Amino acid sequence: MAEVALVALLYLLLLCYANGIIALTDGENAAALRALKSEWQNTPPNWNGPDPCGTNWEGVICTDSKVTSLSLSTMNLKGRLASDIGCLSDLRSLDLSYNKELTGPIPNSIGQLLHLDTLIMIGCAFTGSIPDELGSLLNLTFLALNSNKLSGEIPASIGNLNQLYWLDIADNQIGGSLPVSTATSPGLDKLTAAKHFHFNKNHLVGQIPPEIFNEDMKLIHVLLDSNRLTGNIPETLGLVSTLEVLRLDRNSLEGSVPLLTSLTKINELHLSNNKLEGSLPDLFAMRHSLNYVDLSNNSFTYSVAPAWLAKLESLTTLVVENGGLEGQVPPDLFGLPQLQTVRLRHNSFNNTLKMDTEIGPQLQYVDFEYNEIQNVAVGENYNRILLLLGNPACEAGSFLSSNKICKPAPTDASYKTSLSKCGTKSCHGHDQKLNPATCACQVPLTGELIFRSPSFSDLSNASRFQQLEASIWRNLSLPAGYVFICCLRFDENNYLNMQLQIFPPDGKHFKRTDIQRIGFALSKQTYKPPHEFGPFFFIADTYIFPGEGNLNSLSLGAIVGIAVASALVILLIFGVTIYALKQKRRAEKALEFSKPFASWGASGGESGAPKLKGARWFSFQELKMASNNFSEANVIGSGGYGKVYKGILTALGGSEIVAIKRAQQGSMQGGTEFKNEIELLSRVHHKNLVGLIGFCFEQGEQMLVYEYMSNGTLRDSLSGRTGIYIDWRRRVRIALGSAKGLSYLHEHANPPIIHRDVKSTNILLDGNLTAKVADFGLSKLVADGGIDGGGKGHVSTQVKGTLGYLDPEYYMTQQLSEKSDVYSFGVVLMEILTARQPIERGKYIVREVKGALETEGMNGVKELLDPLLIQLRDLDADSYASLPGLESFVNVAVQCVEEAAADRPTMSEVVKELEAIVASDKVGYGHDNSSSSVASDAHPYAALLKKGGASRGGGSFDYSGGFSVPSTVEPK
Numbered sequence: 020m021a022e023v024a025l026v027a028l029l030y031l032l033l034l035c036y037a038n039g040i041i042a043l044t045d046g047e048n049a050a051a052l053r054a055l056k057s058e059w060q061n062t063p064p065n066w067n068g069p070d071p072c073g074t075n076w077e078g079v080i081c082t083d084s085k086v087t088s089l090s091l092s093t094m095n096l097k098g099r100l101a102s103d104i105g106c107l108s109d110l111r112s113l114d115l116s117y118n119k120e121l122t123g124p125i126p127n128s129i130g131q132l133l134h135l136d137t138l139i140m141i142g143c144a145f146t147g148s149i150p151d152e153l154g155s156l157l158n159l160t161f162l163a164l165n166s167n168k169l170s171g172e173i174p175a176s177i178g179n180l181n182q183l184y185w186l187d188i189a190d191n192q193i194g195g196s197l198p199v200s201t202a203t204s205p206g207l208d209k210l211t212a213a214k215h216f217h218f219n220k221n222h223l224v225g226q227i228p229p230e231i232f233n234e235d236m237k238l239i240h241v242l243l244d245s246n247r248l249t250g251n252i253p254e255t256l257g258l259v260s261t262l263e264v265l266r267l268d269r270n271s272l273e274g275s276v277p278l279l280t281s282l283t284k285i286n287e288l289h290l291s292n293n294k295l296e297g298s299l300p301d302l303f304a305m306r307h308s309l310n311y312v313d314l315s316n317n318s319f320t321y322s323v324a325p326a327w328l329a330k331l332e333s334l335t336t337l338v339v340e341n342g343g344l345e346g347q348v349p350p351d352l353f354g355l356p357q358l359q360t361v362r363l364r365h366n367s368f369n370n371t372l373k374m375d376t377e378i379g380p381q382l383q384y385v386d387f388e389y390n391e392i393q394n395v396a397v398g399e400n401y402n403r404i405l406l407l408l409g410n411p412a413c414e415a416g417s418f419l420s421s422n423k424i425c426k427p428a429p430t431d432a433s434y435k436t437s438l439s440k441c442g443t444k445s446c447h448g449h450d451q452k453l454n455p456a457t458c459a460c461q462v463p464l465t466g467e468l469i470f471r472s473p474s475f476s477d478l479s480n481a482s483r484f485q486q487l488e489a490s491i492w493r494n495l496s497l498p499a500g501y502v503f504i505c506c507l508r509f510d511e512n513n514y515l516n517m518q519l520q521i522f523p524p525d526g527k528h529f530k531r532t533d534i535q536r537i538g539f540a541l542s543k544q545t546y547k548p549p550h551e552f553g554p555f556f557f558i559a560d561t562y563i564f565p566g567e568g569n570l571n572s573l574s575l576g577a578i579v580g581i582a583v584a585s586a587l588v589i590l591l592i593f594g595v596t597i598y599a600l601k602q603k604r605r606a607e608k609a610l611e612f613s614k615p616f617a618s619w620g621a622s623g624g625e626s627g628a629p630k631l632k633g634a635r636w637f638s639f640q641e642l643k644m645a646s647n648n649f650s651e652a653n654v655i656g657s658g659g660y661g662k663v664y665k666g667i668l669t670a671l672g673g674s675e676i677v678a679i680k681r682a683q684q685g686s687m688q689g690g691t692e693f694k695n696e697i698e699l700l701s702r703v704h705h706k707n708l709v710g711l712i713g714f715c716f717e718q719g720e721q722m723l724v725y726e727y728m729s730n731g732t733l734r735d736s737l738s739g740r741t742g743i744y745i746d747w748r749r750r751v752r753i754a755l756g757s758a759k760g761l762s763y764l765h766e767h768a769n770p771p772i773i774h775r776d777v778k779s780t781n782i783l784l785d786g787n788l789t790a791k792v793a794d795f796g797l798s799k800l801v802a803d804g805g806i807d808g809g810g811k812g813h814v815s816t817q818v819k820g821t822l823g824y825l826d827p828e829y830y831m832t833q834q835l836s837e838k839s840d841v842y843s844f845g846v847v848l849m850e851i852l853t854a855r856q857p858i859e860r861g862k863y864i865v866r867e868v869k870g871a872l873e874t875e876g877m878n879g880v881k882e883l884l885d886p887l888l889i890q891l892r893d894l895d896a897d898s899y900a901s902l903p904g905l906e907s908f909v910n911v912a913v914q915c916v917e918e919a920a921a922d923r924p925t926m927s928e929v930v931k932e933l934e935a936i937v938a939s940d941k942v943g944y945g946h947d948n949s950s951s952s953v954a955s956d957a958h959p960y961a962a963l964l965k966k967g968g969a970s971r972g973g974g975s976f977d978y979s980g981g982f983s984v985p986s987t988v989e990p991k
């Protein structure tokens with residue numbers, strides 16, 4: 020025991036240490052997350068390591084080292100919610116929706132999360148009762164526990180949540196009565212901020228207490244249907260004049276319906292399947308708003324159809340089955356302008372059904388089965404469904420008896436997203452479905468979308484459901500048409516159910532973060548369907564991510580056990596790390612002493628220069644002289660690796676300007692690595708790659724000597740710092756040149772090379788503005804015969820690169836391939852278009868361009884173009900004509916940044932596309948390798964620049980590239 024305590028103490032100390040020194044995550048929060056993880060299977064694969072905030076565990080959002088949001092919708096989590104959730108003291112939003120095997124009780128400790136604002140657990144398998152402690156979460160505004168297996172009663176303490184606007188506990192097994200406040204206890208009547216009471220599909224009993232409603236309330240949706248409520252409908256309901264949807268159906272309510280004349284905003288009124296008595300309630304006061312009314316299956320007294328029925332001008336759907344109505348059907352009923360559906364079977368209507376008068380244009384479905392109608396008069400203007408089976412008019416031998424109106428109801432063709440453009444194509448792979456917009460086979464997020472009270476009843480109106488589809492893909496920021504719906508039906512509770520498929524924007528699968536985002540939008544109701552669809556909920560099916568196993572299932576019981584285990588692991592990691600660092604340093608020292616260059620011949624003089632193709636050996640003295648004793652005045656760039664100096668070599672008869680990169684202490688490589696790099700670079704020759712002239716490895720120095728690029732970096736030109744204006748045609752040429760350089764590295768260098776840090780500061784411009792790719796310091800050989808071994812085609816390695824250019828797939832999988840360079844190059848193309856930095860003022864250029872393209876097409880992209888490209892030209896509307904090939908260029912850029920590497924083109928395909936742009940515009944591009952006069956490259960709009968663009972003034976030359984890693988991201 021003492022040992023356990025000691026280790027636990029050590030563990031705590033370590034955590035504190037970790038917080039101060041390396042980890043970004045608060046210790047208690049990190050421990051709580053680990054405890055949650057240990058109870059769950061299928062946590063996201065990147066839930067690893069001790070630092071959830073620092074290493075961006077998917078679904079975890081931190082603010083100031085504390086977890087503030089946990090968004091784990093549709094992750095296929097299995098197991099229980101550990102009570103350690105209560106230790107995430109700063110948590111504001113918790114979304115666990117659609118994890119169908121998340122089970123066990125909701126821990127009481129959830130009541131400690133005092134900052135919690137949003138709590139969503141829709142569509143899981145939680146059991147037990149709703150903890151009383153939820154009543155402590157005074158800042159809660161959104162509480163959705165629907166579609167679980169919760170039982171018990173509604174805790175009265177929920178009445179304390181006076182900020183709550185959404186309360187959904189529907190579709191559980193919650194019993195007891197609806198709690199109202201007393202002198203000593205809170206109750207639901209105190210929820211005056213609430214707009215939604217969704218209590219339907221539970222086991223609630225007793226009366227609806229009159230005290231539950233008052234005039235301070237702002238409720239718009241009250242759903243109490245499918246419970247076991249008894250007694251009268253309270254008159255106090257009339258006090259809630261904000262009500263839009265009222266569902267009391269499928270209970271055992273009795274007595275007569277009170278006058279609800281103050282409910283003038285009500286759209287949907289469902290009182291069916293109760294034991295209500297008296298006369299049919301007069302709904303005339305609701306005529307301006309009432310769309311859908313269902314009064315079926317009660318015990319109303321027999322009466323002729325009231326006159327006001329035909330005056331409900333907003334009505335779309337009238338359902339009074341088994342309603343005790345008799346006499347003549349009021350003929351003007353069918354003229355209601357919005358009427359779609361009339362379902363009046365099992366009444367006692369008699370005489371003639373007159374439908375030869377004016378008929379509303381939307382009327383689709385008229386059902387008078389099992390009445391006493393003797394005759395029918397239908398005009399030509401009604402040719403939709405009419406059902407009269409079971410009426411005298413249809414009796415055997417009558418002239419109508421063989422007419423379709425006397426036959427059972429046909430199954431009406433309901434809407435389904437069209438796949439006709441995909442022809443006979445079908446998908447076979449597991450879970451794959453046809454994307455209706457692209458006809459690609461992808462794995463969509465599927466689920467059931469359920470509307471609890473739509474204001475319409477016609478399921479065949481394509482335009483209505485197409486609007487629904489569009490609202491979904493728009494709202495979820497997906498490309499147009501990436502939504503499929505089918506299988507529409509009204510279920511036994513009269514909810515409209517449909518199957519929904521949502522397709523990933525690129526690649527076969529969704530990324531976890533997209534699933535989390537979409538799940539949240541649907542569970543938190545930030546997605547809003549068109550108004551006529553009314554309140555909805557969504558139950559996602561389990562989404563299986565590619566390569567998902569059950570690796571991280573680990574169920575250790577005791578917290579102490581976990582803590583001890585984690586402590587040991589952490590100790591081990593620390594130990595190993597320190598050991599590894601020591602070993603590495605020792606190894607480097609050893610290498611330096613072992614003269615790795617010995618194999619190139621004796622070092623120390625020109626006679627002993629290594630026999631390297633192209634690369635020369637320089638002495639330290641030589642480079643010191645060339646750079647004027649490494650003077651500050653000669654510095655043309657700097658970074659984490661050290662500095663770059665301009666140097667003039669005079670030794671070799673005549674003078675030559677070079678760039679000398681001098682590694683500083685700490686960023687040196689081991690001698691062997693340095694040697695390998697030189698060997699590699701000296702083999703690579705291409706007119707679009709910055710050439711290596713030579714190197715120096717002497718007196719503890721490591722230097723590389725490159726050709727000097729007089730016009731600086733592409734970034735400088737785009738930002739105006741070099742005072743060189745590059746016009747559209749030249750930009751295309753620069754893009755093409757850089758693409759050729761990269762294509763050479765990928766496809767022609769032997770062995771192939773992945774650059775790993777393609778960015779606009781690594782594309783340099785020579786005196787002729789020819790683009791050359793620089794900085795292969797980070798380069799990795801491609802696996803085949805390469806440094807890291809591993810599978811062909813990719814290299815598994817630590818993520819390196821520059822923020823804003825990083826290939827997300829590489830970042831996630833750490834599987835490096837040429838396509839990572841293609842992604843970064845796509846970002847560069849977007850910079851060329853917009854002159855913006857990849858991440859500028861918090862906006863990510865890739866998302867901006869893609870978003871603009873998706874929502875507004877090319878016009879959206881034009882908004883983002885570098886103003887200098889347009890503003891300086893003819894200002895007429897068609898000024899884009901001066902940007903020939905713009906659209907193709909944008910297309911190439913967007914293809915390069917496809918989410919899935921497999922969907923991106925290769926560099927040689929990019930070259931082809933850019934070449935096609937050049938070829939199609941014979942007027943202005945000239946040849947890619949033309950030495951167009953530099954004079955004309957001087958900024959032709961200098962005057963305007965001075966006026967308008969302060970930030971585009973001159974500046975220092977930022978020669979990038981290095982031995983090592985200038986600005987890199989290296990997640991654990």
Ligand SMILES: *[C@@H]1O[C@H](CO)[C@@H](O)[C@H](O)[C@H]1NC(C)=O
Nearest residue numbers: 132133134135157158159182
């Ligand atoms: C609750 O919300 C208010 C207003 O947003 C905020 O000022 C307060 O700090 C919050 N309280 C807690 C415990 O988070």
Ligand SMILES: *[C@@H]1O[C@H](CO)[C@@H](O)[C@H](O)[C@H]1NC(C)=O
Nearest residue numbers: 323345346347367368369370
């Ligand atoms: C129709 O029903 C009403 C009310 O029940 C009754 O008064 C009337 O006589 C009936 N008419 C016919 C033609 O059966």
Ligand SMILES: *[C@@H]1O[C@H](CO)[C@@H](O)[C@H](O)[C@H]1NC(C)=O
Nearest residue numbers: 380381477480481482483551
């Ligand atoms: C179909 O639905 C749309 C949108 O709700 C509506 O405007 C239109 O009138 C409907 N068409 C028919 C024929 O019912």
